[in-house]
Amino acid sequence: MLSDAPSLLSAPLPRRLPSTMGLRVVEAVARHGSCSGAADELNLTQSAVSKQLRGVEQIVGASLFARNRRGLEPTEAGHAFIGPAREVLVALASAVGGVAGFRQEQPMLRLHVLPILGDRWLVPRFSRFAEEHPEIDVQFTNFVAHGTAEAADATFRFGEGDWPGQQADYLFGRDVALVAAPDLLARLGPIGDVGDIARFPVLDHPPTPLRWGEFAEANTVADLVPQRVIRFGFYALVIRAAIAGQGLALVPRALVVEELSGGRLVNPAGLGFRSRHGYWLTRPADRPPSPALVLLRDWLVAEAVGMQEAR
Incomplete structure:
Protein backbone atom coordinates (compact mmCIF):
# COMPACT_ATOMS: atom_id res chain seq x y z
CA MET A 1 0.00 0.00 0.00
CA LEU A 2 2.80 2.38 0.84
CA SER A 3 4.31 1.74 -2.58
CA ASP A 4 1.37 3.68 -4.00
CA ALA A 5 2.12 6.73 -1.80
CA PRO A 6 3.89 8.82 -4.50
CA SER A 7 0.81 8.63 -6.74
CA LEU A 8 -1.33 9.97 -3.89
CA LEU A 9 0.66 13.17 -3.49
CA SER A 10 -1.46 14.94 -6.09
CA ALA A 11 -4.70 14.13 -4.25
CA PRO A 12 -5.78 16.00 -1.12
CA LEU A 13 -5.84 14.00 2.09
CA PRO A 14 -9.09 13.51 3.99
CA ARG A 15 -9.86 16.39 6.32
CA ARG A 16 -9.93 14.13 9.38
CA LEU A 17 -7.19 11.59 10.04
CA PRO A 18 -6.40 9.60 13.17
CA SER A 19 -3.57 10.90 15.30
CA THR A 20 -0.29 9.02 15.57
CA MET A 21 -1.20 8.10 19.14
CA GLY A 22 -4.54 6.80 17.93
CA LEU A 23 -2.78 4.55 15.43
CA ARG A 24 -0.38 3.32 18.11
CA VAL A 25 -3.31 2.52 20.42
CA VAL A 26 -5.12 0.52 17.73
CA GLU A 27 -1.97 -1.42 16.84
CA ALA A 28 -1.16 -2.14 20.52
CA VAL A 29 -4.72 -3.25 21.34
CA ALA A 30 -4.59 -5.62 18.35
CA ARG A 31 -1.39 -7.24 19.64
CA HIS A 32 -2.37 -7.45 23.30
CA GLY A 33 -6.06 -8.15 22.82
CA SER A 34 -6.92 -5.73 25.61
CA CYS A 35 -6.92 -2.05 26.52
CA SER A 36 -5.02 -2.79 29.72
CA GLY A 37 -2.11 -4.38 27.84
CA ALA A 38 -1.96 -1.45 25.42
CA ALA A 39 -2.11 0.98 28.35
CA ASP A 40 0.88 -0.67 30.06
CA GLU A 41 2.94 -0.65 26.87
CA LEU A 42 2.16 2.97 25.97
CA ASN A 43 2.32 4.25 29.56
CA LEU A 44 -1.28 5.47 29.40
CA THR A 45 -4.32 4.91 31.56
CA GLN A 46 -6.96 2.44 30.38
CA SER A 47 -9.44 5.27 30.07
CA ALA A 48 -7.01 7.19 27.83
CA VAL A 49 -6.56 4.11 25.63
CA SER A 50 -10.33 3.66 25.39
CA LYS A 51 -10.78 7.33 24.48
CA GLN A 52 -8.14 7.11 21.75
CA LEU A 53 -9.72 3.97 20.37
CA ARG A 54 -13.20 5.56 20.28
CA GLY A 55 -11.75 8.60 18.52
CA VAL A 56 -10.25 6.47 15.75
CA GLU A 57 -13.47 4.50 15.35
CA GLN A 58 -15.45 7.73 15.03
CA ILE A 59 -13.12 8.91 12.26
CA VAL A 60 -13.21 5.64 10.28
CA GLY A 61 -16.92 5.18 10.95
CA ALA A 62 -16.77 1.57 12.10
CA SER A 63 -16.02 -0.54 15.16
CA LEU A 64 -12.50 -1.93 15.00
CA PHE A 65 -12.74 -4.47 17.84
CA ALA A 66 -15.36 -6.77 19.32
CA ARG A 67 -15.20 -8.35 22.77
CA ASN A 68 -15.27 -12.10 23.23
CA ARG A 69 -14.14 -14.55 25.91
CA ARG A 70 -10.47 -14.08 25.01
CA GLY A 71 -10.62 -10.28 25.06
CA LEU A 72 -10.79 -7.83 22.18
CA GLU A 73 -10.68 -9.27 18.67
CA PRO A 74 -10.43 -7.18 15.49
CA THR A 75 -13.63 -6.92 13.51
CA GLU A 76 -13.65 -7.24 9.74
CA ALA A 77 -13.19 -3.44 9.58
CA GLY A 78 -10.44 -3.77 12.16
CA HIS A 79 -8.50 -6.25 10.05
CA ALA A 80 -8.82 -3.91 7.07
CA PHE A 81 -7.52 -0.98 9.13
CA ILE A 82 -4.85 -2.47 11.39
CA GLY A 83 -2.48 -3.67 8.68
CA PRO A 84 -2.20 -0.29 6.90
CA ALA A 85 -2.03 1.48 10.27
CA ARG A 86 0.95 -0.68 11.26
CA GLU A 87 2.62 0.10 7.92
CA VAL A 88 2.12 3.82 8.52
CA LEU A 89 3.77 3.59 11.94
CA VAL A 90 6.70 1.61 10.52
CA ALA A 91 7.08 4.18 7.74
CA LEU A 92 7.06 7.04 10.26
CA ALA A 93 9.74 5.31 12.35
CA SER A 94 11.80 4.79 9.20
CA ALA A 95 11.39 8.44 8.21
CA VAL A 96 12.57 9.62 11.64
CA GLY A 97 15.61 7.35 11.42
CA GLY A 98 16.31 8.50 7.88
CA VAL A 99 16.78 12.13 8.88
CA ALA A 100 18.97 11.35 11.91
CA GLY A 101 22.10 12.09 9.91
CA PHE A 102 20.82 15.57 9.11
CA ARG A 103 20.27 16.60 12.74
CA GLN A 104 22.57 19.15 14.25
CA GLU A 105 23.65 17.97 17.66
CA GLN A 106 23.38 20.52 20.43
CA PRO A 107 26.84 21.98 20.96
CA MET A 108 28.19 21.24 24.43
CA LEU A 109 30.91 23.00 26.39
CA ARG A 110 32.60 21.53 29.46
CA LEU A 111 34.15 24.14 31.74
CA HIS A 112 36.38 23.76 34.78
CA VAL A 113 35.46 26.51 37.21
CA LEU A 114 37.17 27.77 40.35
CA PRO A 115 34.49 27.52 43.09
CA ILE A 116 34.95 31.11 44.31
CA LEU A 117 34.66 32.46 40.77
CA GLY A 118 31.62 30.35 40.00
CA ASP A 119 29.85 31.27 43.22
CA ARG A 120 30.52 35.00 43.27
CA TRP A 121 30.77 36.02 39.63
CA LEU A 122 29.86 33.46 36.98
CA VAL A 123 26.71 31.75 38.22
CA PRO A 124 24.81 34.92 39.25
CA ARG A 125 25.05 36.29 35.70
CA PHE A 126 25.22 33.11 33.61
CA SER A 127 21.45 33.00 33.03
CA ARG A 128 21.90 35.88 30.59
CA PHE A 129 24.18 33.78 28.38
CA ALA A 130 21.82 30.80 28.65
CA GLU A 131 18.90 32.97 27.52
CA GLU A 132 20.89 34.37 24.59
CA HIS A 133 22.19 30.94 23.50
CA PRO A 134 19.76 28.20 24.58
CA GLU A 135 21.23 25.97 21.87
CA ILE A 136 24.54 25.64 23.77
CA ASP A 137 24.72 23.07 26.56
CA VAL A 138 27.25 24.27 29.15
CA GLN A 139 28.44 21.81 31.80
CA PHE A 140 30.37 23.04 34.85
CA THR A 141 32.90 20.97 36.79
CA ASN A 142 35.29 21.76 39.63
CA PHE A 143 38.75 22.88 38.63
CA VAL A 144 41.39 20.22 39.22
CA ALA A 145 44.99 21.36 39.13
CA HIS A 146 46.66 18.07 38.18
CA GLY A 147 44.49 16.18 35.71
CA THR A 148 40.76 15.62 35.50
CA ALA A 149 38.47 12.74 34.74
CA GLU A 150 37.07 14.62 31.76
CA ALA A 151 38.90 16.98 29.44
CA ALA A 152 37.67 20.56 29.55
CA ASP A 153 36.98 22.77 26.57
CA ALA A 154 38.03 25.74 28.70
CA THR A 155 39.26 26.37 32.24
CA PHE A 156 39.00 29.39 34.53
CA ARG A 157 42.33 30.08 36.23
CA PHE A 158 43.81 32.61 38.63
CA GLY A 159 47.31 33.83 37.94
CA GLU A 160 49.45 36.05 35.75
CA GLY A 161 48.10 34.67 32.46
CA ASP A 162 51.03 32.48 31.44
CA TRP A 163 50.30 28.75 31.40
CA PRO A 164 52.24 26.44 29.07
CA GLY A 165 50.11 25.15 26.21
CA GLN A 166 47.19 27.42 27.06
CA GLN A 167 45.66 30.39 25.28
CA ALA A 168 44.46 32.82 27.95
CA ASP A 169 41.91 35.64 27.83
CA TYR A 170 41.98 38.06 30.78
CA LEU A 171 38.67 38.64 32.53
CA PHE A 172 39.14 40.58 35.78
CA GLY A 173 40.72 40.43 39.23
CA ARG A 174 43.75 42.70 39.10
CA SER A 275 47.89 43.03 41.23
CA ARG A 276 49.75 41.09 38.59
CA HIS A 277 47.26 38.28 39.09
CA GLY A 278 43.70 37.93 37.89
CA TYR A 279 41.07 35.56 36.58
CA TRP A 280 41.49 34.19 33.06
CA LEU A 281 39.60 31.92 30.70
CA THR A 282 42.07 29.47 29.21
CA ARG A 283 41.83 26.84 26.50
CA PRO A 284 44.28 24.44 24.84
CA ALA A 285 46.41 26.40 22.39
CA ASP A 286 46.92 23.44 20.06
CA ARG A 287 43.36 23.41 18.73
CA PRO A 288 41.04 26.15 17.47
CA PRO A 289 38.07 27.06 19.64
CA SER A 290 34.67 25.77 18.61
CA PRO A 291 32.04 28.33 17.52
CA ALA A 292 30.23 27.75 20.82
CA LEU A 293 33.39 28.47 22.81
CA VAL A 294 34.03 31.63 20.80
CA LEU A 295 30.53 32.84 21.68
CA LEU A 296 31.07 32.09 25.36
CA ARG A 297 34.53 33.68 25.44
CA ASP A 298 33.28 36.87 23.78
CA TRP A 299 30.36 37.04 26.21
CA LEU A 300 32.59 36.54 29.26
CA VAL A 301 35.06 39.21 28.11
CA ALA A 302 32.20 41.64 27.43
CA GLU A 303 30.74 40.98 30.90
CA ALA A 304 34.12 41.60 32.50
CA VAL A 305 34.71 44.81 30.52
CA GLY A 306 31.22 45.94 31.47
CA MET A 307 32.26 46.00 35.12
CA GLN A 308 34.61 48.91 34.24
CA GLU A 309 37.41 47.47 36.33
CA ALA A 310 40.54 49.57 36.58
CA ARG A 311 42.38 47.57 33.96
Whole structure:
Protein backbone atom coordinates (compact mmCIF):
# COMPACT_ATOMS: atom_id res chain seq x y z
CA MET A 1 0.00 0.00 0.00
CA LEU A 2 2.80 2.38 0.84
CA SER A 3 4.31 1.74 -2.58
CA ASP A 4 1.37 3.68 -4.00
CA ALA A 5 2.12 6.73 -1.80
CA PRO A 6 3.89 8.82 -4.50
CA SER A 7 0.81 8.63 -6.74
CA LEU A 8 -1.33 9.97 -3.89
CA LEU A 9 0.66 13.17 -3.49
CA SER A 10 -1.46 14.94 -6.09
CA ALA A 11 -4.70 14.13 -4.25
CA PRO A 12 -5.78 16.00 -1.12
CA LEU A 13 -5.84 14.00 2.09
CA PRO A 14 -9.09 13.51 3.99
CA ARG A 15 -9.86 16.39 6.32
CA ARG A 16 -9.93 14.13 9.38
CA LEU A 17 -7.19 11.59 10.04
CA PRO A 18 -6.40 9.60 13.17
CA SER A 19 -3.57 10.90 15.30
CA THR A 20 -0.29 9.02 15.57
CA MET A 21 -1.20 8.10 19.14
CA GLY A 22 -4.54 6.80 17.93
CA LEU A 23 -2.78 4.55 15.43
CA ARG A 24 -0.38 3.32 18.11
CA VAL A 25 -3.31 2.52 20.42
CA VAL A 26 -5.12 0.52 17.73
CA GLU A 27 -1.97 -1.42 16.84
CA ALA A 28 -1.16 -2.14 20.52
CA VAL A 29 -4.72 -3.25 21.34
CA ALA A 30 -4.59 -5.62 18.35
CA ARG A 31 -1.39 -7.24 19.64
CA HIS A 32 -2.37 -7.45 23.30
CA GLY A 33 -6.06 -8.15 22.82
CA SER A 34 -6.92 -5.73 25.61
CA CYS A 35 -6.92 -2.05 26.52
CA SER A 36 -5.02 -2.79 29.72
CA GLY A 37 -2.11 -4.38 27.84
CA ALA A 38 -1.96 -1.45 25.42
CA ALA A 39 -2.11 0.98 28.35
CA ASP A 40 0.88 -0.67 30.06
CA GLU A 41 2.94 -0.65 26.87
CA LEU A 42 2.16 2.97 25.97
CA ASN A 43 2.32 4.25 29.56
CA LEU A 44 -1.28 5.47 29.40
CA THR A 45 -4.32 4.91 31.56
CA GLN A 46 -6.96 2.44 30.38
CA SER A 47 -9.44 5.27 30.07
CA ALA A 48 -7.01 7.19 27.83
CA VAL A 49 -6.56 4.11 25.63
CA SER A 50 -10.33 3.66 25.39
CA LYS A 51 -10.78 7.33 24.48
CA GLN A 52 -8.14 7.11 21.75
CA LEU A 53 -9.72 3.97 20.37
CA ARG A 54 -13.20 5.56 20.28
CA GLY A 55 -11.75 8.60 18.52
CA VAL A 56 -10.25 6.47 15.75
CA GLU A 57 -13.47 4.50 15.35
CA GLN A 58 -15.45 7.73 15.03
CA ILE A 59 -13.12 8.91 12.26
CA VAL A 60 -13.21 5.64 10.28
CA GLY A 61 -16.92 5.18 10.95
CA ALA A 62 -16.77 1.57 12.10
CA SER A 63 -16.02 -0.54 15.16
CA LEU A 64 -12.50 -1.93 15.00
CA PHE A 65 -12.74 -4.47 17.84
CA ALA A 66 -15.36 -6.77 19.32
CA ARG A 67 -15.20 -8.35 22.77
CA ASN A 68 -15.27 -12.10 23.23
CA ARG A 69 -14.14 -14.55 25.91
CA ARG A 70 -10.47 -14.08 25.01
CA GLY A 71 -10.62 -10.28 25.06
CA LEU A 72 -10.79 -7.83 22.18
CA GLU A 73 -10.68 -9.27 18.67
CA PRO A 74 -10.43 -7.18 15.49
CA THR A 75 -13.63 -6.92 13.51
CA GLU A 76 -13.65 -7.24 9.74
CA ALA A 77 -13.19 -3.44 9.58
CA GLY A 78 -10.44 -3.77 12.16
CA HIS A 79 -8.50 -6.25 10.05
CA ALA A 80 -8.82 -3.91 7.07
CA PHE A 81 -7.52 -0.98 9.13
CA ILE A 82 -4.85 -2.47 11.39
CA GLY A 83 -2.48 -3.67 8.68
CA PRO A 84 -2.20 -0.29 6.90
CA ALA A 85 -2.03 1.48 10.27
CA ARG A 86 0.95 -0.68 11.26
CA GLU A 87 2.62 0.10 7.92
CA VAL A 88 2.12 3.82 8.52
CA LEU A 89 3.77 3.59 11.94
CA VAL A 90 6.70 1.61 10.52
CA ALA A 91 7.08 4.18 7.74
CA LEU A 92 7.06 7.04 10.26
CA ALA A 93 9.74 5.31 12.35
CA SER A 94 11.80 4.79 9.20
CA ALA A 95 11.39 8.44 8.21
CA VAL A 96 12.57 9.62 11.64
CA GLY A 97 15.61 7.35 11.42
CA GLY A 98 16.31 8.50 7.88
CA VAL A 99 16.78 12.13 8.88
CA ALA A 100 18.97 11.35 11.91
CA GLY A 101 22.10 12.09 9.91
CA PHE A 102 20.82 15.57 9.11
CA ARG A 103 20.27 16.60 12.74
CA GLN A 104 22.57 19.15 14.25
CA GLU A 105 23.65 17.97 17.66
CA GLN A 106 23.38 20.52 20.43
CA PRO A 107 26.84 21.98 20.96
CA MET A 108 28.19 21.24 24.43
CA LEU A 109 30.91 23.00 26.39
CA ARG A 110 32.60 21.53 29.46
CA LEU A 111 34.15 24.14 31.74
CA HIS A 112 36.38 23.76 34.78
CA VAL A 113 35.46 26.51 37.21
CA LEU A 114 37.17 27.77 40.35
CA PRO A 115 34.49 27.52 43.09
CA ILE A 116 34.95 31.11 44.31
CA LEU A 117 34.66 32.46 40.77
CA GLY A 118 31.62 30.35 40.00
CA ASP A 119 29.85 31.27 43.22
CA ARG A 120 30.52 35.00 43.27
CA TRP A 121 30.77 36.02 39.63
CA LEU A 122 29.86 33.46 36.98
CA VAL A 123 26.71 31.75 38.22
CA PRO A 124 24.81 34.92 39.25
CA ARG A 125 25.05 36.29 35.70
CA PHE A 126 25.22 33.11 33.61
CA SER A 127 21.45 33.00 33.03
CA ARG A 128 21.90 35.88 30.59
CA PHE A 129 24.18 33.78 28.38
CA ALA A 130 21.82 30.80 28.65
CA GLU A 131 18.90 32.97 27.52
CA GLU A 132 20.89 34.37 24.59
CA HIS A 133 22.19 30.94 23.50
CA PRO A 134 19.76 28.20 24.58
CA GLU A 135 21.23 25.97 21.87
CA ILE A 136 24.54 25.64 23.77
CA ASP A 137 24.72 23.07 26.56
CA VAL A 138 27.25 24.27 29.15
CA GLN A 139 28.44 21.81 31.80
CA PHE A 140 30.37 23.04 34.85
CA THR A 141 32.90 20.97 36.79
CA ASN A 142 35.29 21.76 39.63
CA PHE A 143 38.75 22.88 38.63
CA VAL A 144 41.39 20.22 39.22
CA ALA A 145 44.99 21.36 39.13
CA HIS A 146 46.66 18.07 38.18
CA GLY A 147 44.49 16.18 35.71
CA THR A 148 40.76 15.62 35.50
CA ALA A 149 38.47 12.74 34.74
CA GLU A 150 37.07 14.62 31.76
CA ALA A 151 38.90 16.98 29.44
CA ALA A 152 37.67 20.56 29.55
CA ASP A 153 36.98 22.77 26.57
CA ALA A 154 38.03 25.74 28.70
CA THR A 155 39.26 26.37 32.24
CA PHE A 156 39.00 29.39 34.53
CA ARG A 157 42.33 30.08 36.23
CA PHE A 158 43.81 32.61 38.63
CA GLY A 159 47.31 33.83 37.94
CA GLU A 160 49.45 36.05 35.75
CA GLY A 161 48.10 34.67 32.46
CA ASP A 162 51.03 32.48 31.44
CA TRP A 163 50.30 28.75 31.40
CA PRO A 164 52.24 26.44 29.07
CA GLY A 165 50.11 25.15 26.21
CA GLN A 166 47.19 27.42 27.06
CA GLN A 167 45.66 30.39 25.28
CA ALA A 168 44.46 32.82 27.95
CA ASP A 169 41.91 35.64 27.83
CA TYR A 170 41.98 38.06 30.78
CA LEU A 171 38.67 38.64 32.53
CA PHE A 172 39.14 40.58 35.78
CA GLY A 173 40.72 40.43 39.23
CA ARG A 174 43.75 42.70 39.10
CA ASP A 175 41.85 45.48 40.88
CA VAL A 176 42.30 44.35 44.49
CA ALA A 177 40.62 46.21 47.34
CA LEU A 178 41.22 46.25 51.07
CA VAL A 179 37.83 45.44 52.60
CA ALA A 180 36.39 45.43 56.08
CA ALA A 181 33.02 45.13 57.76
CA PRO A 182 31.69 48.45 59.15
CA ASP A 183 31.34 47.01 62.65
CA LEU A 184 35.02 46.02 62.67
CA LEU A 185 35.97 49.65 62.03
CA ALA A 186 33.47 50.74 64.67
CA ARG A 187 35.21 48.51 67.23
CA LEU A 188 38.85 49.16 66.34
CA GLY A 189 38.67 52.63 64.86
CA PRO A 190 38.80 54.04 61.33
CA ILE A 191 41.56 53.44 58.78
CA GLY A 192 43.05 56.61 57.32
CA ASP A 193 46.22 55.16 55.83
CA VAL A 194 48.20 51.93 55.56
CA GLY A 195 49.82 52.43 58.96
CA ASP A 196 46.47 51.98 60.71
CA ILE A 197 46.32 48.35 59.56
CA ALA A 198 48.68 47.43 62.41
CA ARG A 199 45.71 47.71 64.81
CA PHE A 200 43.73 45.05 62.96
CA PRO A 201 43.79 41.30 62.40
CA VAL A 202 44.16 40.39 58.74
CA LEU A 203 42.64 37.42 56.92
CA ASP A 204 44.87 35.34 54.70
CA HIS A 205 44.57 32.44 52.26
CA PRO A 206 48.16 31.19 51.84
CA PRO A 207 47.68 29.42 48.45
CA THR A 208 46.43 32.55 46.71
CA PRO A 209 48.99 34.86 45.09
CA LEU A 210 47.30 37.93 46.68
CA ARG A 211 49.98 38.69 49.26
CA TRP A 212 49.94 41.30 51.99
CA GLY A 213 53.55 41.95 51.08
CA GLU A 214 52.46 42.93 47.56
CA PHE A 215 49.88 45.26 49.08
CA ALA A 216 52.51 46.85 51.32
CA GLU A 217 54.91 47.30 48.41
CA ALA A 218 52.22 48.86 46.22
CA ASN A 219 51.39 51.30 49.02
CA THR A 220 55.08 52.15 49.72
CA VAL A 221 55.17 50.60 53.16
CA ALA A 222 58.44 48.92 54.09
CA ASP A 223 57.05 46.56 56.71
CA LEU A 224 53.42 45.68 57.39
CA VAL A 225 52.94 44.02 60.80
CA PRO A 226 49.25 43.41 61.56
CA GLN A 227 47.85 42.66 64.99
CA ARG A 228 47.58 38.98 63.96
CA VAL A 229 47.04 36.85 60.86
CA ILE A 230 44.09 34.47 60.59
CA ARG A 231 44.60 31.89 57.86
CA PHE A 232 41.92 29.99 55.95
CA GLY A 233 42.17 26.96 53.69
CA PHE A 234 39.44 28.25 51.35
CA TYR A 235 39.35 31.69 49.81
CA ALA A 236 35.56 31.83 50.11
CA LEU A 237 36.01 31.72 53.88
CA VAL A 238 38.25 34.79 53.76
CA ILE A 239 35.37 36.77 52.27
CA ARG A 240 32.86 35.30 54.72
CA ALA A 241 35.11 36.13 57.65
CA ALA A 242 35.56 39.69 56.40
CA ILE A 243 31.79 40.16 56.17
CA ALA A 244 31.49 38.75 59.69
CA GLY A 245 33.90 41.42 60.97
CA GLN A 246 36.76 39.07 61.85
CA GLY A 247 39.49 41.04 60.09
CA LEU A 248 40.70 42.89 57.00
CA ALA A 249 40.93 41.10 53.67
CA LEU A 250 42.40 41.66 50.23
CA VAL A 251 39.77 40.75 47.64
CA PRO A 252 39.39 41.31 43.89
CA ARG A 253 36.83 44.09 43.82
CA ALA A 254 34.66 42.27 41.29
CA LEU A 255 33.99 39.44 43.77
CA VAL A 256 32.44 41.72 46.40
CA VAL A 257 30.55 44.25 44.28
CA GLU A 258 27.24 43.52 46.00
CA GLU A 259 28.71 43.67 49.50
CA LEU A 260 30.45 46.98 48.77
CA SER A 261 27.38 48.56 47.17
CA GLY A 262 25.11 47.25 49.95
CA GLY A 263 27.37 48.41 52.79
CA ARG A 264 28.16 44.98 54.21
CA LEU A 265 31.78 45.69 53.34
CA VAL A 266 33.65 48.97 52.91
CA ASN A 267 36.93 49.89 51.26
CA PRO A 268 38.68 51.99 53.95
CA ALA A 269 40.45 55.07 52.55
CA GLY A 270 40.10 53.51 49.09
CA LEU A 271 43.13 51.35 49.85
CA GLY A 272 44.08 48.55 47.51
CA PHE A 273 46.54 47.79 44.76
CA ARG A 274 46.91 46.70 41.16
CA SER A 275 47.89 43.03 41.23
CA ARG A 276 49.75 41.09 38.59
CA HIS A 277 47.26 38.28 39.09
CA GLY A 278 43.70 37.93 37.89
CA TYR A 279 41.07 35.56 36.58
CA TRP A 280 41.49 34.19 33.06
CA LEU A 281 39.60 31.92 30.70
CA THR A 282 42.07 29.47 29.21
CA ARG A 283 41.83 26.84 26.50
CA PRO A 284 44.28 24.44 24.84
CA ALA A 285 46.41 26.40 22.39
CA ASP A 286 46.92 23.44 20.06
CA ARG A 287 43.36 23.41 18.73
CA PRO A 288 41.04 26.15 17.47
CA PRO A 289 38.07 27.06 19.64
CA SER A 290 34.67 25.77 18.61
CA PRO A 291 32.04 28.33 17.52
CA ALA A 292 30.23 27.75 20.82
CA LEU A 293 33.39 28.47 22.81
CA VAL A 294 34.03 31.63 20.80
CA LEU A 295 30.53 32.84 21.68
CA LEU A 296 31.07 32.09 25.36
CA ARG A 297 34.53 33.68 25.44
CA ASP A 298 33.28 36.87 23.78
CA TRP A 299 30.36 37.04 26.21
CA LEU A 300 32.59 36.54 29.26
CA VAL A 301 35.06 39.21 28.11
CA ALA A 302 32.20 41.64 27.43
CA GLU A 303 30.74 40.98 30.90
CA ALA A 304 34.12 41.60 32.50
CA VAL A 305 34.71 44.81 30.52
CA GLY A 306 31.22 45.94 31.47
CA MET A 307 32.26 46.00 35.12
CA GLN A 308 34.61 48.91 34.24
CA GLU A 309 37.41 47.47 36.33
CA ALA A 310 40.54 49.57 36.58
CA ARG A 311 42.38 47.57 33.96
